[in-house]
Amino acid sequence: MTQKRTMTDRYMLRLPxxxxxxxxxxxxxxxxxxxxxxxxxxxxxMRIKGVQLDAPAQK
Structure with a gap:
């Protein structure tokens, strides 16, 4: 049986x-x-700011 990878958004991040x-x-x-x-x-x-992030369902 093969594992399916969940799709995630990718974002290139520049750090100081x-x-x-x-x-x-x-x-x-x-x-x-x-x-x-x-x-x-x-x-x-985000939690400190009161923003609720919806996590994708985990399998």
Missing amino acids: DGWRDVIKEESRKAHRSMNAEIVAAIETA
Whole structure:
């Protein structure tokens, strides 16, 4: 049986100088990828602002 990849939006992100290294270190401490760290940071920021992000259904 083959696995289906869920479709995700892709977005090229430009970071200010030095941010990549900081995000890389924070993601290492949290035992997750840099992408997961960035998504978690966006989710936290949106929650603080009162914005509800709808997560796609997980299978």
